[in-house]
Amino acid sequence: MPDSLSRDEVAHLADLARIDLTDAELDHLAPQLSVILDSVASIRGVAGDDVPPTSHALPLTNVFRDDVVRPSLTPAEALSGAPEEDQQRFSVPRILGDEQ
């Protein structure tokens, strides 16, 4: 794929990212994303195979803590921002389709 994105490809990305986009937004965002992608494409080929990747600025690995009970949020606190709750649980829309 070239370093530009078609309207359909942007619609697919939006679907993967779980964002509904209107037709007007697709028209507006697709060319902008292509320009951004085109500018960051300059990075290809800059570093050779011998260069290790850096995921993190600090060389930290395996940070452990003791496996002990610690204070935590009460159920009321944990649910305080919930859009909907039911019997001390987060209430969510159905997660399966009709055919499932």
Add this chain to the structure above:
Amino acid sequence: MSAHLPEVLTRSAADLADDLASGATTSVALTRASLDRIAAVDGAVHAFLHVDAEGALAQAAAADERRAAGQPASALDGVPIAVKDVLATRGLPTTCGSKILEGWVPPYDATVVAKLREAGLPILGKTNMDEFAMGSSTEHSAYGPTHNPWDLTRIPGGSGGGSAAAVAAFEAPLALGTDTGGSIRQPGAVTGTVGTKPTYGGVSRYGLVAMANSLDQVGPVTRTVLDAALLHELIGGHDPLDSTSIAQPLPGLVDAARQGATGDMSGVRIGVITELGGDGWQAGVQERFRESLDLLVGAGADVVEVSCPSFVHALATYYLVMPAEASSNLAKFDAMRYGLRVLPEGVASPSAEEVMKATRAAGFGDEVKRRIMIGTYALSSGYYDAYYGQAQKVRTLISRDFAAAFESVDVLVSPTAPTTAFPIGEKVDDPLAMYLNDLATIPANLAGVPGISVPSGLASEDGLPAGFQILAPALADDRCYRVGAALESLLVEQWGGPLLAQAPALPSEGASA
């Protein structure tokens, strides 16, 4: 009509701490003065998204009681502070400048906020920002832009424009910001204030709503270098709640600032980064930068030019690494556990996925959508190696450039931002033009090294503030403060007072921008 500016509001946090210690003032008086100032000018500046007058005054009264009992909780006990709205504050709204978190009140404090409370600093309120810290102008806030106190028609920088403007407009003596690609330093530069991005891991990120977790750092936003050092020492240190927190203590930052303020730079080796200057950089910004360098040379510093060849790829690297991390971090805004929930129109029994899509469509602004989609693309199979994988390798090259440079110099310097503050609206729908603001600040985030921006004066062509950036090796944050304080003292002597004394008076409430 101009708003009256009482002298107490212009004092540094260090001076206010002395005033409190000597009994010359009280925390309630200081907090009330800040709240009155906010009431008078924030209609025009819009630095705050939420002001907690009642809570701040209660904390101030408690601070005064501790002082009266001879038991202050810290040197800054009673000095009020503003907090960027990306940091969780128990009992206070935390929106990150986004509609998706409108009305959310966290049930817990970020570690840095808990430290402020323990140290007795009354929290005035939460400051405006680009949505989820994505931007360089604060125009991407879902709640409207913040205005630069130097010229209300211009941007205050971003993403932490609210914190920088609050401090520049004398609404607060101190503020907290966060810096992922320059969001503390660039607003500092364009508002004539001081801002530090600490060494990655030097300050806890627990309770900081992550944009790009391998780049984000919390840091001080102040009017003087010493104040930044005082606040940095207060919020820094190891936190078991942040697994990327550094265990070893930093060298004394306040001591370094005090030493630097004597103005002696003999033996300090300063490297000017070749790649961060030249064509495309505003002439007046470069002029102030050169002048600052001359002052440091006059104070005994050795200045050499240092090339960091991979820095030319830093912007592209950042705009792959950051969106990749952001697209993953922002997946948690799914309308299920907290924040906005929007039901799709015309769907009888919507599924969780449909609700998620409708909510994210309504709750996120354009820039957040752009970055999530670029990140989703960069991480998708087939493109991962060409984009994200390559960016991670270039990140290694950038770190190597820093390491090589720091073999021959103690600090690296550049102008903080390529231009002074631009007019509101000029770049809001031109993402690439906006991204260029972070050209000089991004390399430090990619490598995890500390950086400070100190005002360097006013650019001759527009009379607006410019910034001088000082970068040091990881864990050597003290060098930023030593050199920063030296430059500040030399410049303040030249100006005959702080730069902000030259800022125009702000209109009082009711007057339009």
